[in-house]
Amino acid sequence: MCLSIPAKILEIDGDSATASVGGAVVRTSLQLLDDVQVGDYVLIHTGFALQKISEEEALETIRIIEELQQDGDASASGQGQ
Amino acid sequence: MKYIDEFRNKDLVDKLVKAIHDISRRKIRIMEVCGGHTLAIRKSGIPGLLPETIELLSGPGCPVCVTGRRAIDTCIALARLPDVILTTYGDLIRVPGSVSSLDEEKALGADIRMVHSTLDALETAKTNPGRNIIFAGIGFETTTPASAVAILEAEKQNISNFYLLSMHKLMPPAMATLIEQGVKIDGYIGPGHVTTVAGANMYVPLIDQYAISVVVSGFEPVDILQSVYMLVKMAEEGRHELEIQYKRVVTREGNVKAKEAVERVFEHCDDEWRGLGLIPGSGLALRKEYNAFDADIHFKVDVDPAPEPKGCLCGEVLRGMKRPDECKLFGRVCTPANPIGACMVSGEGACQAYYNYR
């Protein structure tokens, strides 16, 4: 139940907001998070926005994985499903 | 970027799986302590992608699973009181107590309402001034701030018929207790959303004391595989460190505002965990200043200690000592439609996750 979902902020009204979660619109409280702006992606959990999602860090995570392959042994075959 | 599909990308999954196979030599045991991870690992078939050197264990990461039978019985006793409306998150409703569940009590006429947010419970209190509204609060660091906000709002708005039954728990004491109890773990996959709120620094004492690694992980297959890779790499290099894979939301400090709200409202207390027993300082109780909202103080119900159902191995499953399919009741007597133990009730419970993705 600790699972939280990424949601895009659509409209802000005081300390609450509407956000889009994969097309569905939900309401969320902003009481636990400062400086939220329309267009930001946030994590929502039990009706509260808990953290902003950093695009910069997300891209960096992916870049690190992409660079892994170059270090690895290119001759070994892939082990994916 | 939508932050979901990017982390389910097959090429990235393949790269990570290959990298793990390339570097893994030592046998290691990795435990996840978040029900969300348990579910994601089973659903995406990650165990089948890993080399035999790596063993994945599920730990006490599902809040309804670790909530003891006595706590469930207390909720039931409260729901039976006249003039009470018991509100809670959906997960708790079907957990069996010693004689019934909240679901069965509801069918018998108790006023039990599922809410999505503590603010809905507060709204219920406002619209039912003649009744006592109890919110049965479960969950770890992720969920606690919402309960703290509800108490602060109830105080601010002078809502005198709202009460919290705090069953909230803290993750690091349980992670330490498992090691103390002799469960052999080389590294923890750290719970991503617990840590989003509480901050990764909370694992530093654990790492210092037990020479163990923690990698705080996201919930998509790429996240989990990258976390496994990071743990394997540390093991191969003989390091025990704290690393964050889920950097897009997790920081060392966490959500300071949420932590302040929790700190204002709650203090640490000893708490009973299913399977792990009484763990000092692992629970959260309302501070004295908020006695007026404390269901424990306002409603006296007598509930006896309750043993686990016969044959159920939830206690061992929650400590990673037994796999769900080692329980004789698993899949035969105990199924999601007819759960015997708490670990089969929630989709994030190890037994249900194993059952659904066998």
Ligand code: SF4
């Ligand atoms: S399968 Fe059912 S009875 Fe067995 S440990 Fe899991 S929840 Fe308990």
